[in-house]
Structures are given as structure tokens and as C-alpha cells.
Amino acid sequence: GQNIDQPTEMTATEGAIVQINCTYQTSGFNGLFWYQQHAGEAPTFLSYNVLDGLEEKGRFSSFLSRSKGYSYLLLKELQMKDSASYLCAFMDSNYQLIWGAGTKLIIKP
Amino acid sequence: IAGITQAPTSQILAAGRRMTLRCTQDMRHNAMYWYRQDLGLGLRLIHYSNTAGTTGKGEVPDGYSVSRANTDDFPLTLASAVPSQTSVYFCASSAEPDYNEQFFGPGTRLTVL
Numbered sequence: 001g002q003n004i005d006q007p008t009e010m011t012a013t014e015g016a017i018v019q020i021n022c023t024y025q026t027s028g029f030n031g032l033f034w035y036q037q038h039a040g041e042a043p044t045f046l047s048y049n050v051l052d053g054l055e056e057k058g059r060f061s062s063f064l065s066r067s068k069g070y071s072y073l074l075l076k077e078l079q080m081k082d083s084a085s086y087l088c089a090f091m092d093s094n095y096q097l098i099w100g101a102g103t104k105l106i107i108k109p
Numbered sequence: 110i111a112g113i114t115q116a117p118t119s120q121i122l123a124a125g126r127r128m129t130l131r132c133t134q135d136m137r138h139n140a141m142y143w144y145r146q147d148l149g150l151g152l153r154l155i156h157y158s159n160t161a162g163t164t165g166k167g168e169v170p171d172g173y174s175v176s177r178a179n180t181d182d183f184p185l186t187l188a189s190a191v192p193s194q195t196s197v198y199f200c201a202s203s204a205e206p207d208y209n210e211q212f213f214g215p216g217t218r219l220t221v222l
Binding site for chain 1: 150210
């Protein structure tokens with residue numbers, strides 16, 4: 001079967017670093033995605049990993065280990081505007097996205 | 110139009126009524142998708158279309174139908190709405206079915222009473 005899991009909620013302090021983990025199980029894999037979703041808004045694309053390793057994009061980085069079925073999103077120098085839900089999703093063998101329930105990140109001053 | 114638009118923004122609907130949610134994109138993307146998002150659950154795929162003239166069933170297709178007469182439009186129809194279809198519905202598109210980014214519309218908040 002297929003499944004994907006991420007923490008429901010995390011809290012961090014402005015200016016700090018936070019790591020949001022995502023684990024998945026699937027027989028067919030075509031990449032791991034991270035999206036950001038502010039309350040009441042649509043998801044927006046953050047990153048895509050298909051090979052093992054770290055992809056850095058400004059304050060955000062995403063890591064993938066295919067052998068462990070594991071990814072994380074690293075957010076540095078947190079800002080209040082980073083308060084949002086972060087959605088992890090993998091693309092299965094049919095090129096459909098299977099989504100986690102999302103991690104709500106709360107940033108405190 | 111820029112990107113993807115959805116209409117209506119929100120709707121309250123009596124159970125048993127028929128409803129069509131509209132989705133239009135101007136990016137000339139081949140692939141389009143309909144998702145529903147419910148509290149505590151991930152986005153779930155209802156139907157998809159890899160190219161104009163073709164459609165496919167996703168994870169939760171029952172009670173919904175779609176059509177793809179042209180590249181730009183991908184309406185979702187609820188033939189006879191039920192309260193369990195209360196949800197936020199997102200339309201999305203990508204350049205190709207296997208492309209690495211999906212672009213989302215602003216969503217339609219649907220309440221079925």
C-alpha cells in the first residue's frame with residue numbers, strides 16, 4: 001500500500017531554524033514535493049526532490065532519502081510570514097500526487 | 110485571466126441539488142486536476158485529465174463527474190449533492206501529467222446542508 005505521514009503541528013521562534021519531517025511508503029516513486037499553504041489560501045509549490053540529497057533554495061532546503069522513505073523541509077531564519085501549513089506529497093507510479101495531511105507551523109515572536 | 114480561476118468562491122447548497130464548480134486556466138497546461146481538502150486529511154484527488162478530451166478517476170471519484178472539452182476548462186459536477194461532499198475544492202494544473210509542479214486555483218468552499 002501507499003501512505004505518507006508528517007507531524008500535525010510544530011511551533012518555532014522567529015529567527016530560528018525548524019525541520020519538518022515526512023515519511024512515506026510506496027512501491028512506485030517519481031519524486032517528493034513540498035508545498036506551502038497559508039490559511040484560507042491555495043497550496044503553492046516550494047520544492048521537488050527526485051534524487052537523494054539536499055536541494056537548497058534561499059531560506060528553504062529540502063532533503064530526500066529514497067532508501068529510507070524520508071524527506072525533510074528545513075526553514076532557516078524564520079519569519080512571521082512563514083506561519084502556514086506545509087504539505088508533503090510524493091508522486092506515485094501513475095504520476096498522481098499522494099498528499100500528507102500537512103504540518104501546521106506556528107511561529108512565535 | 111492569470112493562472113487558474115475557480116468559481117464560485119463559496120456556495121451553500123441544499124442536499125440533492127446539482128452543482129457545477131468551474132475551473133479555467135490560461136497557461137495552456139495539458140494536465141488538470143480536481144482535489145478536495147478536508148480538515149485533518151491530505152488533499153485527495155477526485156478526477157484528473159492528462160490532456161483535452163480525456164479524463165480519469167482519482168482516489169475519491171464517487172458522486173462527481175468531469176469533462177474536458179478543451180484545454181482551458183475543467184468543470185466538476187456534483188449530480189446530487191450530499192452533506193459528505195462539504196469540503197474545499199481545489200482545481201490544479203500542470204504543464205504535463207508528469208511535470209514537477211502543479212499550480213492551484215484559489216479554491217471553492219462548498220457546504221451541503
